[in-house]
Amino acid sequence: MEKKKMYAVEATNLVKTFGKEHAVDGVDLKIPKGIVYGFLGPNGAGKTTTIRMLATLLKPNNGHATVMGYDLVEEADDVRQKISLTGQFASVDEELSGRENLIFIGRLVGYTRKEAKQRADELLAAFQLTDASKRQVKKYSGGMRRRIDIAASIVTSPELLFLDEPTTGLDPRSRNQVWDIVRALVKQGTTVFLTTQYLEEADQLADLIGVIDHGKLIAEGTSKELKASVGAGSLIVNFDNEVELQRASTILEEQLGEKADKDLKDYSLTLPIKEHDKAAVAIGALANQNVKIKEFSMAQPSLDEVFLTLTGKLPDQETDGVVNE
Ligand SMILES: Nc1ncnc2c1ncn2[C@@H]1O[C@H](COP(=O)(O)OP(=O)(O)OP(=O)(O)O)[C@@H](O)[C@H]1O
Ligand SMILES: [Mg+2]
Structure with a gap:
């Protein structure tokens, strides 16, 4: 049946x-x-x-x-x-x-x-x-x-x-x-x-x-x-030099209430964004204070970040195909 x-x-x-x-x-x-x-x-x-x-x-x-x-x-x-x-x-x-x-x-x-x-x-x-x-x-x-x-x-x-x-x-x-x-x-x-x-x-x-x-x-x-569920993703902003990066960092952290992740190799800042609208406001604030932006982009959150948010840790990645049971 x-x-x-x-x-x-x-x-x-x-x-x-x-x-x-x-x-x-x-x-x-x-x-x-x-x-x-x-x-x-x-x-x-x-x-x-x-x-x-x-x-x-x-x-x-x-x-x-x-x-x-x-x-x-x-x-x-x-x-x-x-x-x-x-x-x-x-x-x-x-x-x-x-x-x-x-x-x-x-x-x-x-x-x-x-x-x-x-x-x-x-x-x-x-x-x-x-x-x-x-x-x-x-x-x-x-x-x-x-x-x-x-x-x-x-x-x-x-x-x-x-x-x-x-x-x-x-x-x-x-x-x-x-x-x-x-x-x-x-x-x-x-x-x-x-x-x-x-x-x-x-x-x-x-x-x-x-x-x-x-x-x-x-x-x-x-x-x-x-x-x-993890938020809208991340805002990534690139600059030409460290001076601009440091100025921007202070402004963005204040605007978004989040800590900026600084990369001094390519002068970029990454900050998590809860809502899309906030990213535009934050970029606007940089422009208002004459910070020179080289480029900016939004990154979708990865499933890694999802896992991190849900469990507080990243999943272990098996690579050798040998798994305990
Ligand atoms: N036959 C068993 N006897 C005792 N403990 C077991 C047995 N099978 C699984 N477990 C335990 O139960 C838990 C879940 O194991 P399970 O194999 O379902 O995990 P898994 O998600 O498939 O992990 P993996 O990604 O390593 O394959 C583990 O802590 C494991 O040690
Ligand atoms: Mg298994």
Whole structure:
């Protein structure tokens, strides 16, 4: 029986404890179908634990959730039919070739030998792995490895795909390839729940971003909304020399009630701006007092700044792809 529900994931007060540790500490989620949900948080925030619960691999200690309309605990088998998971730690067989892995999975999900081969070749082509299709997966590069992992998880198109840090440790080119894959999947109607430690990734891909820290969802919104919650951004003003910079600094700090960040290498000042109008007034004040401005601009707040505002610290950036679980 197909259940009609608006949300791909609807969770209330999800809790997972390990001993005394609250890995996930009362998370509520409402994720509409057809979007990319970005779950953003630093190491140990609870991202993988949340995904593992939603993918029926871990039982919550508390709370309730439906995934694609099915109850996570009562209808776990139905949930499993609808979802696929690409883990932080890959699930393909290292000894087999990329093609053999995909055929094997195809057979597992009930394809005939011919269908499985056909689907494998289709995916290998789509993921630019045709040339490497006969090579053992253990001899793949990091980027190829990540692509075969994702290919393996979409042998049958899942309605909801969980991607746990799909680009951690990848170079920019491979990262872009993975992003393109995600965008293509969403176009075909798959809902994607993606965890990331990369602010840029959430910014680029996610329609809705949840920020998780210490097991708690501390903010949620579109990239634009999250950025807006930190203020309008920054005002950056450049001068020709230090004298002008110092004069301007005093005036701007008084006008805006914020501390100016001075860069004496390129004679620039940066100040946070709460409202756009204030920037114009502040620049006007400089002109009134005959301070010579070389140029000025407004910078949009970065997601780094959003995180800093929300948690008081920057998220740790993993770069080596080795992450504790
Ligand atoms: N099986 C486990 N046993 C004990 N503690 C665990 C287990 N799995 C996770 N934890 C703890 O729960 C917390 C959340 O871990 P989780 O793996 O969900 O974080 P994460 O956000 O995925 O981090 P990362 O970005 O490093 O992958 C961490 O403090 C972790 O040490
Ligand atoms: Mg994790």
